[in-house]
Amino acid sequence: MSDIEELRRKRMQELQQQAAAQQASPQQQEQARQEMEAQKKQAMMQILTSEARGRLANLRLTKPELVEQIELQLIQLAQMGRVKSKITDDQLKHLLTNLVGQKREINITRK
Secondary structure, three states: OHHHHHHHHHHHHHHHHHHHHHHHHHHHHHHHHHHHHHHHHHHHHHHEOHHHHHHHHHHHHHOHHHHHHHHHHHHHHHHOOOOOOOEOHHHHHHHHHHHHOOOOOOOOOOO
16 A cells, blocks of 8 residues: 555656646746847847837837848848948838838729
């Protein structure tokens, strides 16, 4: 009987440890995500002027996926050494125009 009880107790401890690890995992993931966001924000402060950062912040409200893509591309360019000085608002506009392409013009004809 004591062997069975000992196995049950060990198994219960293992299950409790697994449950604790699973609960810690989302916290650790959230912490890692926050650290990555902080690093990305710091990189953007070094790469972009304040006007360009403001434009990206406004654009993030409507197209967050596009802003994420642009930020990653800018960080990669900076890591490769292709960004010599801070990117201005006008340069960012040009980059956005190239990435997004031409705006579609919508004409409504009423009959």
